[in-house]
Amino acid sequence: MNTKIITNADKIDTEKLEHAIEIITKLQNELPEYIERGHGPFLAAIYQGDKLIAKCANTVVIDDCSNHHAEINAIRVAQAKLNNYDLAQLNLDMYITAEPCMMCIGAIMWSGIKNVYYGVPSKIVEQITGFNEGFKPNWLQEFKKLGINVYGNIETDLAEKVLEQYVKSKHIIYKPSR
Amino acid sequence: MNTKIITNADKIDTEKLEHAIEIITKLQNELPEYIERGHGPFLAAIYQGDKLIAKCANTVVIDDCSNHHAEINAIRVAQAKLNNYDLAQLNLDMYITAEPCMMCIGAIMWSGIKNVYYGVPSKIVEQITGFNEGFKPNWLQEFKKLGINVYGNIETDLAEKVLEQYVKSKHIIYKPSR
Numbered sequence: 607m608n609t610k611i612i613t614n615a616d617k618i619d620t621e622k623l624e625h626a627i628e629i630i631t632k633l634q635n636e637l638p639e640y641i642e643r644g645h646g647p648f649l650a651a652i653y654q655g656d657k658l659i660a661k662c663a664n665t666v667v668i669d670d671c672s673n674h675h676a677e678i679n680a681i682r683v684a685q686a687k688l689n690n691y692d693l694a695q696l697n698l699d700m701y702i703t704a705e706p707c708m709m710c711i712g713a714i715m716w717s718g719i720k721n722v723y724y725g726v727p728s729k730i731v732e733q734i735t736g737f738n739e740g741f742k743p744n745w746l747q748e749f750k751k752l753g754i755n756v757y758g759n760i761e762t763d764l765a766e767k768v769l770e771q772y773v774k775s776k777h778i779i780y781k782p783s784r
Numbered sequence: 785m786n787t788k789i790i791t792n793a794d795k796i797d798t799e800k801l802e803h804a805i806e807i808i809t810k811l812q813n814e815l816p817e818y819i820e821r822g823h824g825p826f827l828a829a830i831y832q833g834d835k836l837i838a839k840c841a842n843t844v845v846i847d848d849c850s851n852h853h854a855e856i857n858a859i860r861v862a863q864a865k866l867n868n869y870d871l872a873q874l875n876l877d878m879y880i881t882a883e884p885c886m887m888c889i890g891a892i893m894w895s896g897i898k899n900v901y902y903g904v905p906s907k908i909v910e911q912i913t914g915f916n917e918g919f920k921p922n923w924l925q926e927f928k929k930l931g932i933n934v935y936g937n938i939e940t941d942l943a944e945k946v947l948e949q950y951v952k953s954k955h956i957i958y959k960p961s962r
Contacts (some may be wrong), residue, residue: 617943646944652897662821666869669869669871670863670864670867670868670869671859671863671864671869671893672863672869672870672891672894672896673851673856673859673860673891673894673895679853681849681850681851682849682851685849686849688903689848690848691844691845691847691848691849691850691960693957694958694960704812704928707890707894708886708889708890709888709889709890709893709894710887710890711886711887711889711918712885712886712887712888712889712890712918713850713851713888714915715886715887715918716850716851716885716887716960717850717851718850718960738893738930739891740890740893741922741923741926743921744919745919748919752916755786756898762833780869782869782870782872782894782896
């Protein structure tokens with residue numbers, strides 16, 4: 607069963623949420639192909655309305671760089687494309703297959719992205735993959751203070767299946783020792 | 785006056801702290817030249833014992849990328865040099881002119897760096913520069929749980945002077961709109 611939608615909005619915007627369900631479903635369906643090619647099991651996309659600005663998977667293993675989560679990659683690509691380290695004036699939306707980790711929450715904060723939609727929550731990511739997503743108590747409320755809207759737990763069923771598949775597959779080459 | 789040293793170690797290791805004071809003093813003295821060349825006012829270095837592995841300043845404006853804080857850059861450079869996204873087995877130390885922001889704390893967590901030494905605390909960075917360093921309650925205690933040692937508030941006087949100089953100078957081209 608899908609987990610209940612979580613948000614920091616005062617009232618759920620059904621139109622936005624339906625749009626997000628559509629995009630996140632698409633991302634989840636594309637993700638296995640990225641995993642097949644050696645990417646980590648997360649995908650992030652930045653949109654301006656209906657226009658795709660950047661779409662990136664996790665490339666930690668491919669790039670030999672622990673910074674290169676999907677969100678970090680997507681922010682870098684979007685800012686390079688738009689020649690601007692500050693996206694705040696552009697009212698951009700980020701869609702992510704999973705809840706951002708502590709690093710990526712910080713990166714989103716600095717980027718100027720205004721709306722964040724994510725699939726599976728960190729708790730479930732950690733249960734399935736064994737990753738440690740960091741400590742980020744009440745981040746939805748903190749983002750609200752910064753004027754960043756968040757909707758989470760979107761189509762978690764789909765995400766869980768992809769992550770479970772990843773864990774069972776031969777593609778888990780990411781094994782940090784700590 | 786220098787702020788009191790803050791640490792998550794059970795007992796201050798005087799030898800390590802004196803080594804850190806030496807390196808951070810050097811970084812603070814080098815920082816104005818980086819600022820002069822258009823870098824942001826932060827410098828991070830990764831060492832293995834006495835051996836420098838990577839040293840990078842903040843390149844947000846130069847690279848048009850809000851991810852490119854000094855710590856993020858240093859982690860990327862170190863991991864590329866060592867061909868490893870996981871530095872945990874190498875027992876590396878990171879020295880930073882200021883307390884890491886939320887994004888960089890997350891990045892350090894993922895990187896496998898084991899010891900963190902920083903200069904000026906975020907509270908003072910925010911007071912002087914107006915930046916928002918994010919929300920990271922009790923991160924020293926969270927890092928202790930992860931086995932990462934932290935010493936902070938090292939030679940804060942020096943850092944404050946550099947940041948005050950940065951704010952007064954013509955080099956503040958970093959002005960996010962949010």
